[in-house]
Amino acid sequence: DAPENIRAEVMLGYKIMTETKKYAGEYVKNDLSCSSCHFDGGRSRNSISLVGVGATYPRYRSRQDYTVDIAMRTQDCFERSMNGVAPALDTQVMQSLLVYMQWISKGIPIYSKLPWALPSDLGNPHKPNVEDGAKVYANVCARCHGEEGQGTPIAPPLWGDGSYNDGAGMNRITTFSVFTWRFMPKNAPSLTQEQAIDVAGFVHEKPRPKFVSTHADKIRQIIPLPEEK
Ligand code: HEC
Ligand code: HEC
Incomplete structure (x- = not known):
């Protein structure tokens, strides 16, 4: 039900999420789709949901030690979760994913706290055996x-x-x-x-591909930030 002038790209974004190798193969070097972790293209709240994610970026991330947008966050999932190559901002793959994620975030107020966001741990002190x-x-x-x-x-x-x-x-x-x-x-x-x-x-403890960094993680900061009051 997306407006006509973005509908085709929203649908392509969904296909890239669910059949990533087929629709974005040049950026993927493993056997996963985005949907392997973000079920049903991230629409399922019973997964690492992406519903509302468009409303929660730009956001501070410690990896970059700066506030980054959802495109940079998506590039990380390509390089790490998909063991692949980050699509540039001006590619059809990236733009379709962005419009798709924005569309499944419609109606959610900017910078909401999403109740279905995945907690970072179980809060259980048990040590893995x-x-x-x-x-x-x-x-x-x-x-x-x-x-x-x-x-x-x-x-x-x-x-x-x-x-x-x-x-x-x-x-x-x-x-x-x-x-x-x-x-x-x-x-x-x-x-x-x-x-x-x-x-x-x-x-x-099992073997898996090694992450190979192709660029610095940190945002290059050259302008001093305003002092906090
Ligand atoms: C192996 C599992 C896995 C795969 C495959 C995967 N991701 Fe992720 N993704 C994660 C995890 C884990 C997070 C971090 C969740 C968190 O911190 O709440 C994440 C976070 C994200 C976020 C930020 C969500 C947020 O709330 O901040 C975006 C956007 C995203 N992924 C997009 C993608 C896209 C697009 C693909 C496919 C190209 C993909 N992911 C593939 C595991 C995966
Ligand atoms: C009934 C079949 C089934 C069983 C049993 C199952 N899974 Fe999964 N699992 C899936 C499916 C299907 C997906 C991918 C979801 C999709 O594509 O919609 C998945 C995805 C995953 C993922 C993220 C994608 C990846 O491959 O890295 C992890 C991690 C995972 N399962 C761990 C486990 C663990 C640990 C167990 C045992 C406790 C388990 N699963 C049992 C069906 C199963």
Whole structure:
């Protein structure tokens, strides 16, 4: 239901999110789609939802030590979560993604706090036990994600060449365990927090692509910022 003059690009943005290799293959070097983590193109609130995200940027990010816009944030997911190459701002892929994310944020007041935003950790002091995590993996995850984490026709890989790289947010035990506890198995989450932390520790020890930085993270600051009062 987007206005006619942006509708085609909103729809293309959705397709890039859900079939990323097909529609943005030159920027992707693994077997994931954006939707592997942002289910249904980020429209599902039972995932790392992108509903409303357009209203929460530009935002301060410690990685850049500056306030960055949603395009820079999206480039990070390409380089890390997709183990790929960041599309430039003036590419069709980036512009379609931006208009799509803005569209699924319509009606949400600028700088709202989104109740469905993913917390950064479970707030549970349990330390990951890798052996227990291996059992959780074999009993619960392997049937969809594969015995060797390689993925199956049902679910994407969790480690190995087809997975996200070691610079990705999902490579943090905290992020992985929140995601898994809330959303896995897909549509029927069933783990205790301790099991989610254990399986996160187990997956974290597995091999995956290395993040190779192609540019400095920090924003180059040359103008002194105004003093705070
Ligand atoms: C392996 C999982 C994974 C994949 C694949 C992935 N992302 Fe993400 N993405 C994340 C995580 C984790 C975050 C951080 C969530 C948070 O901090 O709340 C994130 C955050 C984002 C954000 C910022 C959200 C916010 O609320 O600040 C955007 C925008 C985004 N991703 C876009 C994309 C796009 C576009 C793609 C595909 C090109 C993609 N992501 C692929 C895991 C992934
Ligand atoms: C019923 C099948 C099923 C089971 C069981 C399952 N998952 Fe998933 N998982 C999925 C699907 C499907 C996706 C991708 C979602 C999409 O494409 O819509 C996914 C995505 C993921 C992702 C993000 C994408 C990626 O590949 O990095 C992680 C992390 C994950 N699952 C972890 C787990 C863990 C850990 C377990 C075991 C506790 C588990 N899953 C059990 C179906 C499953």
